[in-house]
Amino acid sequence: MTQFRTLLYPALLAAPLFFGSCSKDNESNNSKLEIRLTDAPGDFRAVVLDVRQLEVHTADVSSADGWYTLAFQPQAINVVEYVNGKSALLTSTDFATGNITEIRLLLGPDSYVIGRDGQRYDLKTPSGQTSGVKLKLDNVTLRDRETFQLLLDFDVAKSIVERGNWKPNNDKKERYLLKPVIRVVAQDIKGSIRGTVSPAAALPQVIAIRSSITVADTFSTAADASGAYQLSALPSGTYRVEFYPTTTAPSGQAAYKNAVKTNITVVNNQTTDVGSTSLN
Template structure:
């Protein structure tokens, strides 16, 4: 049975407050030309310690093969100390969530500070020694393209067991990060527009009776909804001006790593 407006409206009211400040779903479609969105997350393969703290200071990306130039800092990096051993069993934490230029990302650089520690199984807290060659950051090869309008997640899988070594029997520990990178598109993107653009309109993405995602129209009546799983959806349009009718578009198919452009919806007066 097709969802009716009485099924959709309660979900809209719950989500409305969050939608007004949700930058990831309320982008003007035109502003995403030549742009992608990248989330960088940190996770861990466990090691034989009580805790391992790393001091994250910056994350840079590069679109070139030049190791000395072309590095671009990701905005909004969440600096601080992270206990890697809390990020096991498919848990991760987002270090950065940024809009970037589309293209082929050649490398990423994880810049660590000096405040890196390990807590041994004896309960000793030992400051990790870092080789001087890593002062500019840990450089990781990516060499993968990112497409306009798509949300990507780059997972930095930190292998603690291979990254931390005791220097003989001195009680000192060396940090030499071994990190595996996994870059993947997070579903697909739906974009379109609603006319007249002067009427702010909520767009709700439904899979059967389940609300999957939602947003409001922005400048020019445009809307963009990212990170939608591959499936076929119905879009419900709810204008805030009640002199216009609500509308539905069925059969909107989304594929991973691609943008589904929906024909402009023209609102009808009651």
């Protein structure tokens, strides 16, 4: 695991762009890039960031300046909801293998905080800083059929600065400036689940659902002719594994049935063996 820390420069406005999430299938020369946002607590009831767009910079110079726009639905994110191990999933998308050197968040003009006094204060961005929130990355390589996660740790206490000349009778919109300080935790995601099914002739589809996050991730594979299966490149968390037979039992034998296993714990760099699952 590698950590980086930098002072960043937010954008005043970026045009909306609409995307869908990507499935977790394995494709040749494709990796998976996951970006999440978490928060170091600060003294506010709410801190809402108007996030409009996500981009990454690669060593590939065939695109304009090497920047690629990622799959992301523009949204307002209350970062104080994501503390103590919780994180908001910004994107999980297929991406070409190779090196990425930088990530950029484009922010709109509608970021704000709710203070301890219950009042809303717009977050102002210093003039001229319109190039986006930029994070430099070192030694980040996306490899074939692996998932790489970037966790953006937003430091509220250092990122929101009260104007020195602000007084209670002033316009509330002018109280705070947004000067994001974000720590990036980058890691290859190498957790996995494996097991077997019986009868093997059921050839089930196997679906692992990460239920320990607000918007569940879904990963899938299929058991082979011997009944064995393995799901790789899984983020850490608690999973529910579901089995759906794709064949019909021969006449005179018990019918194949769906099955579910719950509370399966996945830890990075480890393989969780769930043993044998009966589909009769």
